[in-house]
Amino acid sequence: MKTKEIKNAVGRMIPIEINGEKIVPFQGVGKYQPKGKKHATDISSNSDFPLDGNKQVKSLKDALIKAGLKDGMTISTHHHFRNGDLIANQIFDIAKELGVKNLRWFPSASFPCHEHLIQYLEDGTINRIEGSMNGPLGKFCSEGKMQGVAVLRSHGGRYQSVQDGEVKIDIAVIGAASADSFGNANAIYGTSTSGLLGFALADSQYADKVIVVTDNMVAFPCIPWQIQGNYVDYTVEMDKVGIPEKIVSGTTKITKSPDRLLLAEMTAQFCEDTGLIKDGFSFQTGAGGTSLSVSQYFREIMKKKGIKARFARGGSNKYLVEMLEEGLIDYILDGQTFDLEGVRSMRDNPNHVWTSPFTSYNYHSKGNFAGSVDVVILGATEVDTHFNANVVTHSDGYLLHGIGGWQNCLFSKTVILPLPLFRDRIPIITDELTTICGPGELIDVIVTERGIAINPLRKDLIEKAKKSNLPIKTIQELRDEALKICGEYKKPKLSDKVIAAIKWVDGTVIDVVRQVVD
């Protein structure tokens, strides 16, 4: 029997229950008032831990057994190793070997390297993934093959869900480039460096049992202790926790695509013309090809104007690091490093600060710093004429991306999406989104190669843009242009079956994704 569905505040039909639990429908930005207390873990006692601080056990299997791995548990991992992760697959190999079933995997994100786990989704070792699915797992899920319903959360939403006790983690496994036997860990030293471990912070603080795994066990103290051993139950040393070249790139390359460069240039020009780039401002440009180029244009503008930024929000890369080192930026507040220069800078420069989803993005706190960022440049797969946007599904209905920090960044002061007007002859600006991930009231500007649309709510920006030579249009005009060029396109065929829920930053459900039918 189909679960009853109701309409939420952005007009999407969503089931009242997902994975057997009642959900709260999205109620509008800032409308849902959380009640209750944060999740409280059991009080531990030092008397139950080795007095000399050495918590090392002989293997990951040993640690998982000691941590009480059993049917139905929630196992969390982080994605700082990205596509070079060697830990998650091993965890579920062990679970399979031990005959454990029905696990919930709660990664901060999954990658193509985790395709290995499809067999465990098929045989019931894993019931479902709650976390973004990039690539093969997304396809598997989109086709309705996962037993449970996927739940996708933003980076901030993931912290929120753990903090609020919405997701209770039984066992967190934290892979680290360096650790000591007490469990202090960082991602700065060693061979499997990824810069920081912020995505694992909530897991360390709130999981029942915490396991730190490293291939570089150092004498106490492992400094900096990005993860504090005081939260850790067991430590494990293994040969190799990640494949370095798949964790961070050796180098970052800026796009050479003329289309993307044009979008980047128009975006930067818009920011200059409307006075968004000013002394002491702050920005986040992200790590995609277009975004990277935007920051290069920002750099030129800042040099020309003789101004500097108070801070840049990373994902960092060598270009951002260069700006820090040139004195164009006072601080990088970094969430993840995308190349080795980012790692080096974070290691050596105290103004290159490691942050976490708690400091940057958690909506259920006394504020986070996303709101302090002046200009943020983000991507999207689709935008509708109300400026609502999609980042998780493609126009063919497939769920192939995670939310990342995207929803959280929407709270920044000005949100700009540089997007091609169409991709593969499918318009990006449309009347109806495949999936709504972010409400249009938080999205200010859409930059396309054929014109720039400003959200009517931003009267200030519309006024300022009048002095600009850039082609300012309405979003309806852009939609019409795209439609004229591409012609009508075939909507994907979807079944009623819900295969994934998209959470908003406050834990409410903003949309669901339905099964793709061939």
Added chain:
Amino acid sequence: MKTKEIKNAVGRMIPIEINGEKIVPFQGVGKYQPKGKKHATDISSNSDFPLDGNKQVKSLKDALIKAGLKDGMTISTHHHFRNGDLIANQIFDIAKELGVKNLRWFPSASFPCHEHLIQYLEDGTINRIEGSMNGPLGKFCSEGKMQGVAVLRSHGGRYQSVQDGEVKIDIAVIGAASADSFGNANAIYGTSTSGLLGFALADSQYADKVIVVTDNMVAFPCIPWQIQGNYVDYTVEMDKVGIPEKIVSGTTKITKSPDRLLLAEMTAQFCEDTGLIKDGFSFQTGAGGTSLSVSQYFREIMKKKGIKARFARGGSNKYLVEMLEEGLIDYILDGQTFDLEGVRSMRDNPNHVWTSPFTSYNYHSKGNFAGSVDVVILGATEVDTHFNANVVTHSDGYLLHGIGGWQNCLFSKTVILPLPLFRDRIPIITDELTTICGPGELIDVIVTERGIAINPLRKDLIEKAKKSNLPIKTIQELRDEALKICGEYKKPKLSDKVIAAIKWVDGTVIDVVRQVVD
């Protein structure tokens, strides 16, 4: 009617209730098993905080009113400003002005500069102090003049009590040398520097309302964010939060007292003779005159042997900093800086690490690093023949000191107390302590100018000391010598009235202090 009393595991009579709450008597080291969950604060929402992150209000009074200051609340402060604190007195001046009564003041420690508050203890604005009382407040309390019963906790015990919900803080006021309007704060930059803010960490995490006060408001982000603004409700800028020269000394001077130098030399010699000083070892010497000298002797021994320490636990000062800079120590894990050189080093040297009572001392966690320290040198006011020791009261019965990190450090691998055999013709080694603060099973060695006593439990040390030329004696021999020299001394006259409770690191009551009667 006198509250019923029972005998705890160190044989002390303690009331079954203190300040109207049932207490748990001390049950032996590692014997009390905590139950239940950590304290959980209410879930907040960003929607209740300014989106641009600016939480600044116009005055401390304004902040206290907004935070809902009212009768019976618990107000916390930290003691990083030591005797130069200008915040705590203002808080209670405001409370008095507003007619608020019956407050519990929960400082991490109080100092002579807080003598100003005696008037509020007398008029009922403040019911009691839970925190160490150095000087005038201790005398006031000792004479039975405080309405409620004082509760003294170690640094780790204070964190534990807040984390466990034993002490629920209504309003925390955190003074900082630097802050931004969002509430990020540190003690490294500005004029009122104290190095770090670790004593305020629990307060920021667990208090209902958190106020950050600074005299150096900087543009966001205030880096490093030793206190994270995500926990903060209101920020306040004022002219002056502390008196710099009373916060940290400009310089640290080593004792010139021949008696203390002898104790220090004997202590260092003992450590060398018994092999405690070896490559990669770790130590904590504290900040008292004798302890400071011990580290100087350590330095000489390490240079002579060509070895280095993996880490030193601070309280830091210029001598420890020199050792770090000479490469004799890999890391300083610091709890508080005692001079400007300590502040400078913590600011500039990533190997000079700021810690907190959570990482260093909290007994109700999955371990803390006190247990990883090889040798720790501590003080005491009295020791008995079972090696139990007192740090809070003098032999005249007056409560004049706090516990500090003393109890927490007892969990280190070897604990040595260098003590004069008598002070003012009163023996330090006695049959019965005025107050028991730490159980003898955790105290390994007593070094006096007339001989060194090793705890019989430490057979290994007794064996190793046989090769030493140092005068090794039994503790009974030392007691007898002292008694012979000093003659019988008059015990202080105490009433039945309990004026303070001494908590053990696990929240149980190890002893109480009774009123001094003239």
